[in-house]
Amino acid sequence: MTGELAIDRGVLRISGGDAYKFLQDTISNDMGGTKTGLVYSAILTPQGKYLFDFFVGADGDDYLIDIAVDRAPALAKRLSMYKLRADVQIEATEMFVNRGLGDMPSGAHLDPRHTDLGWRNYSPKKGGEPKIDWTAIRVKHCIPETNIELVADDTYILEAGFERLHGVDFRKGCYVGQEVTARMKHKTELRKGFKTVAIDGAVPIGSTITRDGKSIGQVFSQSNGQAIAYLRFDRAGDGMKSEDVTVSLV
Structure with a gap:
């Protein structure tokens, strides 16, 4: 093999x-x-x-x-x-x-x-x-x-x-x-990092994630309705978007 x-x-x-x-x-x-x-x-x-x-x-x-x-x-x-x-x-x-x-x-x-x-x-x-x-x-x-x-x-x-x-x-x-x-x-608590999220479409790698009109991260690899996102953890939550695609915490 x-x-x-x-x-x-x-x-x-x-x-x-x-x-x-x-x-x-x-x-x-x-x-x-x-x-x-x-x-x-x-x-x-x-x-x-x-x-x-x-x-x-x-x-x-x-x-x-x-x-x-x-x-x-x-x-x-x-x-x-x-x-x-x-x-x-x-x-x-x-x-x-x-x-x-x-x-x-x-x-x-x-x-x-x-x-x-x-x-x-x-x-x-x-x-x-x-x-x-x-x-x-x-x-x-x-x-x-x-x-x-x-x-x-x-x-x-x-x-x-x-x-x-x-x-x-x-x-x-x-x-x-x-x-x-x-x-x-x-000495610190991580406030940013990668997290798997749900995504209801496809966007170019590196696309910005926004919430309430503010940039809070980016979308990277995507597969089967999920993506690896880089997020500001304190700003992540309901209402996240990338392009016209909904991004959700899982």
């Missing part, structure tokens, strides 16, 4: 004697999770804003990074900038990201974000044509996607639900952007 090809994903290989420590000091999650499966994580700006999200998995003494293919070159460049004199090599691979639901093939790992997202596998063999409606699964469980809900230099990962999606660890050591993220966790 090879599953189906994730056509928009690529794989980087991180190798060298300092690879583990280098990644541990750089990403938002604890690399210890790679001993038993995949780790979902992010790299942030020093101001705590999202830059990249990806999965990290062990491959012998190396580590594989599963990332949106159009973000892979920028991530490789960023990691190269951070490594300084560390014994770390960063290279693109020709491996494919395959994924599926149901029985998991040998060498695959569960998607750590949510059980309904099935498994992921990295292989030189290309999986089948995509048939599963992954957007519907994401929308149902409010799981943001690279380049749609997750916007570089703009999104805060806690507003994007990374704690719920097992993408951040508050017990590990420092990493870039850690101080801002920890302060958001411990």
Whole structure:
């Protein structure tokens, strides 16, 4: 079983004697999770804003990074900038990201974000044509996607639900952007963030949500009468609209 090809994903290989420590000091999650499966994580700006999200998995003494293919070159460049004199090599691979639901093939790992997202596998063999409606699964469980809900230099990962999606660890050591993220966790109550809403039509991604004539958020991924919306929680409620479409809390 090879599953189906994730056509928009690529794989980087991180190798060298300092690879583990280098990644541990750089990403938002604890690399210890790679001993038993995949780790979902992010790299942030020093101001705590999202830059990249990806999965990290062990491959012998190396580590594989599963990332949106159009973000892979920028991530490789960023990691190269951070490594300084560390014994770390960063290279693109020709491996494919395959994924599926149901029985998991040998060498695959569960998607750590949510059980309904099935498994992921990295292989030189290309999986089948995509048939599963992954957007519907994401929308149902409010799981943001690279380049749609997750916007570089703009999104805060806690507003994007990374704690719920097992993408951040508050017990590990420092990493870039850690101080801002920890302060958001411990010293403030989130007033904005992503939430699945009901929507009785379709609107362009990024469309503004209004209530009582005021802008209170935006609509992003949509499927089966639901959408992932970015909302100001204190202003959300009855009477929300986007374009001429009704948006409702669920």
